[in-house]
Amino acid sequence: MSIQRRRLLSATVALSLGTFVASGINATAEAQDGGGTLRVAILQDVSNFDPQSFLSLNFPLIKNLYDSLLEYGPDGEPLPSLASAWTIADDNMSVSLTLRDDVTFHSGAPMDAEAVAATLAKAADPETGQNVYATMAPVADWTVDGPHALTLNFKGPIPDRQITDLLQFISVIDPAGIDTVATVPAGTGAFTLVERVLGQSVQMAANPNYWRDGEPRVDELLITVFGDNDAASAALESDAVDMIYGGGGRAAVRLRDSGYQLIQGPGPLVQIFRINTTRGPFQNEQFRQAFNYLLDREAILRVGYAGLGVVTALPWAPASPAADPSYNETYAFDLDKAKELLDASGLSPDEMSDWQLLVNGADQDAVTISQLVQGTLAELGINVELDLRQGAEFTDAMLGGDYTAIFAGIGNIQKFPSRIATNSIYRTVNNPILGEPHPHQDYVAAIERVNTTLGSDEEVQAAYDNLNEVLVEASFGIPTNTFDVGLMVAAPDVSGFTPDIDNMLVARTITVAR
Amino acid sequence: MSASQRPALVAARRVLARKGAFMAASFLALMAIVAFLAPWILPGDPLTQNLRHALEPPSAAFWFGADELGRDILTRVVYGARTSLVTAMGAVTIAGLIGVPIGLVAGFYGGWRDAVLMRLVDVILALPGILFAMALIAVIGRSQLAALVAVGITGIPSFARITRAQVLSLRRRDFVIAVDALGGSASHLMFKTILPNSWSPILVQVVILAAVAILLEAALAFLGVGIPPPTPSWGEMLRTGKSYLYEAPYYAVLPGLVLTLTILSLDTLGRTLATVLEHRQGSTGEPEPEGQRL
Numbered sequence: 001m002s003i004q005r006r007r008l009l010s011a012t013v014a015l016s017l018g019t020f021v022a023s024g025i026n027a028t029a030e031a032q033d034g035g036g037t038l039r040v041a042i043l044q045d046v047s048n049f050d051p052q053s054f055l056s057l058n059f060p061l062i063k064n065l066y067d068s069l070l071e072y073g074p075d076g077e078p079l080p081s082l083a084s085a086w087t088i089a090d091d092n093m094s095v096s097l098t099l100r101d102d103v104t105f106h107s108g109a110p111m112d113a114e115a116v117a118a119t120l121a122k123a124a125d126p127e128t129g130q131n132v133y134a135t136m137a138p139v140a141d142w143t144v145d146g147p148h149a150l151t152l153n154f155k156g157p158i159p160d161r162q163i164t165d166l167l168q169f170i171s172v173i174d175p176a177g178i179d180t181v182a183t184v185p186a187g188t189g190a191f192t193l194v195e196r197v198l199g200q201s202v203q204m205a206a207n208p209n210y211w212r213d214g215e216p217r218v219d220e221l222l223i224t225v226f227g228d229n230d231a232a233s234a235a236l237e238s239d240a241v242d243m244i245y246g247g248g249g250r251a252a253v254r255l256r257d258s259g260y261q262l263i264q265g266p267g268p269l270v271q272i273f274r275i276n277t278t279r280g281p282f283q284n285e286q287f288r289q290a291f292n293y294l295l296d297r298e299a300i301l302r303v304g305y306a307g308l309g310v311v312t313a314l315p316w317a318p319a320s321p322a323a324d325p326s327y328n329e330t331y332a333f334d335l336d337k338a339k340e341l342l343d344a345s346g347l348s349p350d351e352m353s354d355w356q357l358l359v360n361g362a363d364q365d366a367v368t369i370s371q372l373v374q375g376t377l378a379e380l381g382i383n384v385e386l387d388l389r390q391g392a393e394f395t396d397a398m399l400g401g402d403y404t405a406i407f408a409g410i411g412n413i414q415k416f417p418s419r420i421a422t423n424s425i426y427r428t429v430n431n432p433i434l435g436e437p438h439p440h441q442d443y444v445a446a447i448e449r450v451n452t453t454l455g456s457d458e459e460v461q462a463a464y465d466n467l468n469e470v471l472v473e474a475s476f477g478i479p480t481n482t483f484d485v486g487l488m489v490a491a492p493d494v495s496g497f498t499p500d501i502d503n504m505l506v507a508r509t510i511t512v513a514r
Numbered sequence: 515m516s517a518s519q520r521p522a523l524v525a526a527r528r529v530l531a532r533k534g535a536f537m538a539a540s541f542l543a544l545m546a547i548v549a550f551l552a553p554w555i556l557p558g559d560p561l562t563q564n565l566r567h568a569l570e571p572p573s574a575a576f577w578f579g580a581d582e583l584g585r586d587i588l589t590r591v592v593y594g595a596r597t598s599l600v601t602a603m604g605a606v607t608i609a610g611l612i613g614v615p616i617g618l619v620a621g622f623y624g625g626w627r628d629a630v631l632m633r634l635v636d637v638i639l640a641l642p643g644i645l646f647a648m649a650l651i652a653v654i655g656r657s658q659l660a661a662l663v664a665v666g667i668t669g670i671p672s673f674a675r676i677t678r679a680q681v682l683s684l685r686r687r688d689f690v691i692a693v694d695a696l697g698g699s700a701s702h703l704m705f706k707t708i709l710p711n712s713w714s715p716i717l718v719q720v721v722i723l724a725a726v727a728i729l730l731e732a733a734l735a736f737l738g739v740g741i742p743p744p745t746p747s748w749g750e751m752l753r754t755g756k757s758y759l760y761e762a763p764y765y766a767v768l769p770g771l772v773l774t775l776t777i778l779s780l781d782t783l784g785r786t787l788a789t790v791l792e793h794r795q796g797s798t799g800e801p802e803p804e805g806q807r808l
Contacts, residue, residue, distance in 0.1 A: 229757070230756065230757070230759065248757075250757070250758075250761070251760075254760050254761070299565050302565075303565065303568060303582055303583065361738040361739075362738065364753075364754065364757045367743060367754070368582055368583065368754075371563075371583060371743055371744050372563065372565075372583060374744060375561065375562075375563040375583065375744070378561070385742065386742050386743060386744075387742075388656060388738065388742050388743075390738055390739075393652075
């Protein structure tokens with residue numbers, strides 16, 4: 001090798017090393033200052049951009065494109081957001097809001113009381129209110145008191161927690177874009193939409209006029225739809241993405257054991273064996289009640305969710321004020337007790353077997369736990385078939401109530417107990433599964449009692465206890481376990497996670513040290 | 515004609531004389547026998563769950579390991595063979611019973627009948643098999659019968675076209691013209707004279723379609739539109755096993771291996787059969803007339 005070539009080689013190596021060191025310094029600086037792109041893998045494409053379409057499909061978007069009137073901390077304490085202050089009237093008949101005056105929508109229009117009023121009007125309309133509509137039920141009307149002041153009036157006195165739940169549920173929409181919000185986001189959030197490629201990705205850029213100082217920390221948010229847990233895991237392991245949002249428990253545990261960060265938020269879902277009590281053998285109350293004993297909750301949690309969660313016989317997260325762990329003991333897996341109730345139902349084996357269990361065929365965990373139940377039922381001489389459907393066919397059947405029984409998660413279980421009624425099977429009015437009039441009036445009355453009990457702690461607790469008893473007796477939803485919606489698995493160099501009470505993706509505080 | 519001289523037996527001997535084809539046939543025969551005798555020779559039930567053994571690796575108790583619900587994978591693979599074989603036989607039967615008469619009529623009569631029938635066949639052929647099967651299952655629902663019918667319908671064109679080609683080739687042969695001249699009816703000509711002399715390529719097609727049917731059934735199950743669980747199916751096992759590839763690689767690999775060997779065996783058998791029958795025809799320059807006695 002000639003001297004010139006050696007020099008050239010040395011220079012090249014030195015240049016490469018210098019570039020490598022410099023890039024390391026830059027990476028460190030970027031880690032401190034933020035910037036760059038946060039690449040997130042999700043497993044199902046988002047549904048739309050309407051923040052009132054409060055589906056878990058949209059959880060990667062809502063907190064990044066929009067802000068709500070107030071937020072909850074991880075322990076459930078209400079925190080200011082677009083509403084800088086709120087005052088609940090002494091008689092709990094109204095709440096007065098003071099809005100921030102330094103917030104603009106992505107369009108540049110100011111966020112003010114008129115915008116909040118327009119958002120409330122959308123939420124209160126059964127045609128447009130989507131999942132927020134039920135939460136608006138106690139609201140009588142609202143008055144705009146000034147450019148940044150507003151008062152909500154209620155039909156009757158309602159508990160403080162229910163009021164803050166409502167405010168946390170309201171993401172303010174730009175009135176100019178409210179009619180097209182499903183396809184064109186119109187929020188105040190930390191990111192603005194750049195491009196959505198249907199079924200593939202959502203690209204967002206940092207909102208340069210965002211009102212929270214120093215946020216968002218990254219310049220760009222790129223959400224890619226993988227549609228397959230293993231593909232997303234492989235992408236994370238090959239550094240093609242920085243984190244997975246909404247992945248499955250088993251893959252998450254494996255990645256955690258390989259050195260990745262596993263982040264569980266404060267807002268799990270509860271898996272519910274939903275029952276259409278207007279169909280087949282489930283019209284029989286004792287037949288339904290038997291399912292409180294014949295669902296092996298421990299096995300479902302272990303097999304379906306890699307043990308990430310807790311078993312529960314009631315539809316509450318452990319942090320819910322209505323949670324009562326004693327029910328887990330009382331209604332533990334017990335085939336003998338289940339058989340007693342089945343015998344007492346008076347139904348023949350053929351009648352007991354005359355139904356199908358609807359299953360989301362795209363969800364392997366749901367397929368597995370459904371087979372588990374199918375096996376348990378077979379032990380008792382009840383032979384049922386699984387009705388596997390996928391995609392829109394499954395979603396339509398689930399939301400439209402076209403099923404006899406199904407496993408599906410419910411949310412809002414860590415908030416005010418009556419918020420459970422935002423989930424389709426637990427709705428007290430316009431219930432798409434159980435129909436009108438609601439066939440379980442005891443349940444409707446129990447929810448009403450929870451909503452209207454403002455007395456002592458004992459009275460409030462009695463209302464919760466009554467609700468729990470009614471839920472088990474009516475047995476149109478049999479809870480099995482909590483599980484994490486929005487489970488996050490991230491590379492070690494990703495930091496700054498904000499726990500959201502609903503486990504939504506909050507990307508504005510996240511940084512990547514790349 | 516003595517039994518030892520029957521063309522079918524001669525062809526079978528020639529096929530089995532080849533090492534690869536013999537191994538393939540042996541594997542398929544073993545698979546069929548084990549699948550048929552499964553309830554008597556296997557200790558367990560493919561549906562019995564035992565969560566204490568969930569995802570247990572291969573051992574003396576579980577030769578192929580256990581799945582996520584503690585079910586014996588070997589037992590499920592064997593019962594899955596039943597599912598695959600029944601689907602293959604049913605699909606081939608449907609395709610043959612519909613496709614062969616279509617090809618016979620189209621080739622024998624020609625003219626507008628040929629045009630209409632072949633255009634119908636072209637319509638089926640134009641649709642990708644798996645998409646057609648998925649659409650059909652979406653309409654009639656998921657079941658073994660649905661998968662079998664869907665796969666069978668997608669096999670109709672191949673039988674129809676091969677039979678038609680054979681009929682067109684045989685229609686002007688002397689022995690056919692002779693039967694025609696002696697007053698043989700159209701149905702006699704088609705089913706007694708031409709069809710028995712067309713069996714060679716149809717037989718090859720039977721073997722090939724059986725492989726395609728097994729593969730298609732597995733693909734449908736893998737995509738989540740096949741036979742619903744808990745019925746054992748190789749495709750379903752691959753689909754589920756894929757989710758446990760890190761924790762229990764044997765779960766997907768072993769059923770996949772059996773599926774691969776089955777397809778490979780059928781393909782080897784089909785190719786050898788085609789070669790042997792080609793040689794047989796090639797040695798005389800034309801197929802040996804058979805079953806033409808009046």
